Amino acid sequence: MKLRHPKKSSIIVATAWGVLLCMACNNNTSNQQQKNSAVITKASGLQKNTITALQDTPTRAIVYQPITYDTTKQYIYLTFDDGPQGGTKQCLELCKKLGIKATFFMVGRHGNDKHGKEQVKIISSQYPQILLANHSYTHANEKYQFFYQHPLMAEQDFYKAQDSLSVPFKIIRLPGNSAWVRKNEIKCSGLVRSVCNKLDSAGYNVMGWDVEWRFTRGKSFPVERPAVMATHVDTALHRHTHTPNHVVILTHDRMFRLPNYADSLQKFIMILKQNPKYVFETMDHYPGLKI
Secondary structure, three states: OOOOOOOHHHHHHHHHHHHHHHHHHHOOOOHHHHHHHHHHHHHHOOOOOOOOOOOOOOOOOOOOOOOOOOOOOEEEEEEEEEEOOOOHHHHHHHHHHHOOOEEEEEOHHHHOOHHHHHHHHHHHOOOOOEEEEEOOOOHHHHOHHHHHOOHHHHHHHHHHHHHHOOOOOOEEOOOOOOOEEEOOEEEOOHHHHHHHHHHHHOOOEEOOOOEEOOEOOOOOOEOOOHHHHHHHHHHHHHHOOOEOOEEEEEEEHHHHOOHHHHHHHHHHHHHHHOOOOEEEOOHHHOOOOOO
16 A cells, blocks of 8 residues: 655645754754754755655555454553664564564664665555654654654654655654554654654654653663562553553564563563453554544
């Protein structure tokens, strides 16, 4: 299924306005902000008038498969951010081994080299058990405030990721920010509202999270033990999630690249699987999406 972005002429105009906006802002910003702008613009490929599509990775047609929710069940959406990275393969193999569904929010530039393209292709081929989703092209170069303060530039960054990764559905997670955009809903901070409005107008869904499995800075190892994380999931479902009876879990591929931490992920999944009320699903089946 070929995704429709805004017409090419609109993209060209938007890109041009985005570049002009950055130029205007740079006249009034510090030298450091100018450097940030150059880094993000270069990595995003915004100097081009069109979004470059990935030509050499064959993809198969992916058709959305709706589900009927069981009111006696609670739905678990296990998500992995920032791939493809070290750990992507381990996470995928565990999900397949344990027979659960999961969603990989991937970063466009991480899938640029030969190894990255191959991992993206493998993830994409696993639908409907595994879903590939959009996590931007540059991941904002970790300059989140600057990125979101230039919504035209950020918007183009997401479009480029959508095309370069051949993402099947219009499902996005913002880098470094939990926001929600669904049918008749935009729930986000003021920092990201402008880009959320633009993505909403283009028919995109933006997905936040309810529970996060934190990682240590630097080496990115899991902080919480599997049993503690399972308790967090149980608590969230009993007290508050963005949508009742649906819980979104945020993790990162790289957290589980080593065998002992991959074992932690397996233990966490096995604990959740013991609850007969829990059903693992992919993010395209989260309620209220524009699919």
